[in-house]
Amino acid sequence: MQSVLNETTINEYYEWAWMTANATNLGETIGPIYEKAINHCLDGNELEARQDLLYEKVVLPLQELYCAYKDDWDIQENPIQDPTAQETQQPKQVSFRLTGRPQFSIAIFCALPLEATAVNDIFDDVWNEERENSWRSAGDENTYTFGRIVCYNVVLVHMGDMGKNAASQATAGIKASYPEIKLALIVGICGGVPTYSTADKDEMILGDIVISDGIVRYDFGKQFPDTYMSRAAPEVVALPNHRVRGILAKLKGERVKERMERRISQHVQALQDELGTRGSVYVGTDRDELFHPSYPHKHQDPDVCAVCNIKGSERVCEKARTMSCDELGCEKSSLTPRKRLYEASMGGCTPKPKIHFGHVGSGDTVMKSGQHRDKTASPWKLVAFEMEASGVWDMLPCLVIKGVCDYSDSHKNKSWQEYAATTAAACVRAVLEEYVIAQ
Known part of the structure; x- marks a missing residue:
C-alpha cells in the first residue's frame, strides 16, 4: 500500500463507501447473491464435496472481488466532508489516480513463443504495453507483457532464446526493473522421465505437469575419453528457498493436489471453449507413444x-x-503400455492432467535418448528435463511449472508442445488460486 492514510481519512473513506452503497439498490442485488452462496454451501452430502463447493463458489469469488477493488488502495484525494451535513448527506466525490507503476509480485519466464502465448491466455487483464518503457530500468533489454492473474500483478518475460544463459540475462534485467518480485515461475514445456516411478498412481503421460522441488545441473561434470560423468556434488542439486518450500509443502498435500488437478482440467476446458482448436486440444491417446528405452x-x-x-x-x-x-x-510392438491411457481409451474420454513433483534436470543439452535419460535421471530421481531453470534459480525464488510434451527420447516430436504448454499455463493459474503469497 503506497499512500499514507491517517485514521480520520480511512474513517471518512469507509463512511463515504457505506453511504454510496445505501444510495443504490445493492440491498436488492446483494440479498439474492448471498442466498445463492449459502445454498452452494449447503449442497452436497459429503464433507469433501461441501469443502470443494465452498472453495469454488465462495472463496474464489471473494478472491476475485478482492482483486477488483485492489487498485482503490491508492487514494490521492481525501473525501471532502461537510461538517453541517447529517443523515441526509449525499455521496461524496472521491478522485482516484494510479501513482507510478504497479507492484509486481510474480514473474513468469517463457523461452518459446508458444509458451508465452499459453500464459497470455490465462491473464485476467493485460495492461497497455505503452507503459513498458516508463516501468523499466535503464539497461534492461527484456521484452515484457504486464497484467493480472487472480490477485497478482504479473510480468511475463519473453526470453529471446532457450537455455540457462538467456534465462540468466533475462533474470538480471527483471531484477533491476522490478526488485519487489517475490516468486519467479519458469513455465512452458519439458521432456518427461516416464520411469521415475513404478506406481500406477504416479504414471506419467503426455500433457501432465511437472513442478520442481529442486533442480539438478545434470550437464555439470567431467568428460573422460570413454564417458561423461555428472558431478555428484551438493552444488549440483539446488533446493528452493524457505518461502518456496512453504508453498510446496501445501501444494503437495493430497487434498490440495487433487483440487489443483480438477482446477487445471476446468481451466483447460475454459480455454478450449474460448479459443477453439488453437493449441489447447488433446492430441489423442493413440498418439501418446512411449517406446522401450533401447528401441x-x-x-x-x-x-x-x-x-x-x-x-x-x-x-x-x-x-x-x-x-x-x-x-x-x-514398431508398435515396442511400445510400453500405460494404464491411464488404456482406461481413458476404453472410457472414450480424455485423460485428466496430473501433477508430478520432483527434481528437474536443467542444462543446455537437449535430452533425446531413452537410455541416457534413464541413466542420468536415476541418481537424483529426476522427473523431467528442461533448459532454463539453472539460469534463474540462484537469483530469484523459483518454481518450474512445465507440461510434458515428450519422453526425452529419440522418438520425441513437436505434436504435443502446444497442448503441454496449455496445461502448464492452467497449472500456473491453479497454483496462484491456491496459495496466497505475502505481499
Missing part, C-alpha cells in the same frame, strides 16, 4: 537405409532424425 528411432527397413541398419552399430542417418515414427516404421 532406436531410425529406418527399420534395411532396403530403405543402409546407414541405419549397419549390423552392430548404433548409427542413425541425419534424415531419420527429422522423420516421424510413422515415416520410419517404428
Whole structure:
C-alpha cells in the first residue's frame, strides 16, 4: 500500500463507501447473491464435496472481488466532508489516480513463443504495453507483457532464446526493473522421465505437469575419453528457498493436489471453449507413444537405409532424425503400455492432467535418448528435463511449472508442445488460486 492514510481519512473513506452503497439498490442485488452462496454451501452430502463447493463458489469469488477493488488502495484525494451535513448527506466525490507503476509480485519466464502465448491466455487483464518503457530500468533489454492473474500483478518475460544463459540475462534485467518480485515461475514445456516411478498412481503421460522441488545441473561434470560423468556434488542439486518450500509443502498435500488437478482440467476446458482448436486440444491417446528405452528411432527397413541398419552399430542417418515414427516404421510392438491411457481409451474420454513433483534436470543439452535419460535421471530421481531453470534459480525464488510434451527420447516430436504448454499455463493459474503469497 503506497499512500499514507491517517485514521480520520480511512474513517471518512469507509463512511463515504457505506453511504454510496445505501444510495443504490445493492440491498436488492446483494440479498439474492448471498442466498445463492449459502445454498452452494449447503449442497452436497459429503464433507469433501461441501469443502470443494465452498472453495469454488465462495472463496474464489471473494478472491476475485478482492482483486477488483485492489487498485482503490491508492487514494490521492481525501473525501471532502461537510461538517453541517447529517443523515441526509449525499455521496461524496472521491478522485482516484494510479501513482507510478504497479507492484509486481510474480514473474513468469517463457523461452518459446508458444509458451508465452499459453500464459497470455490465462491473464485476467493485460495492461497497455505503452507503459513498458516508463516501468523499466535503464539497461534492461527484456521484452515484457504486464497484467493480472487472480490477485497478482504479473510480468511475463519473453526470453529471446532457450537455455540457462538467456534465462540468466533475462533474470538480471527483471531484477533491476522490478526488485519487489517475490516468486519467479519458469513455465512452458519439458521432456518427461516416464520411469521415475513404478506406481500406477504416479504414471506419467503426455500433457501432465511437472513442478520442481529442486533442480539438478545434470550437464555439470567431467568428460573422460570413454564417458561423461555428472558431478555428484551438493552444488549440483539446488533446493528452493524457505518461502518456496512453504508453498510446496501445501501444494503437495493430497487434498490440495487433487483440487489443483480438477482446477487445471476446468481451466483447460475454459480455454478450449474460448479459443477453439488453437493449441489447447488433446492430441489423442493413440498418439501418446512411449517406446522401450533401447528401441532406436531410425529406418527399420534395411532396403530403405543402409546407414541405419549397419549390423552392430548404433548409427542413425541425419534424415531419420527429422522423420516421424510413422515415416520410419517404428514398431508398435515396442511400445510400453500405460494404464491411464488404456482406461481413458476404453472410457472414450480424455485423460485428466496430473501433477508430478520432483527434481528437474536443467542444462543446455537437449535430452533425446531413452537410455541416457534413464541413466542420468536415476541418481537424483529426476522427473523431467528442461533448459532454463539453472539460469534463474540462484537469483530469484523459483518454481518450474512445465507440461510434458515428450519422453526425452529419440522418438520425441513437436505434436504435443502446444497442448503441454496449455496445461502448464492452467497449472500456473491453479497454483496462484491456491496459495496466497505475502505481499
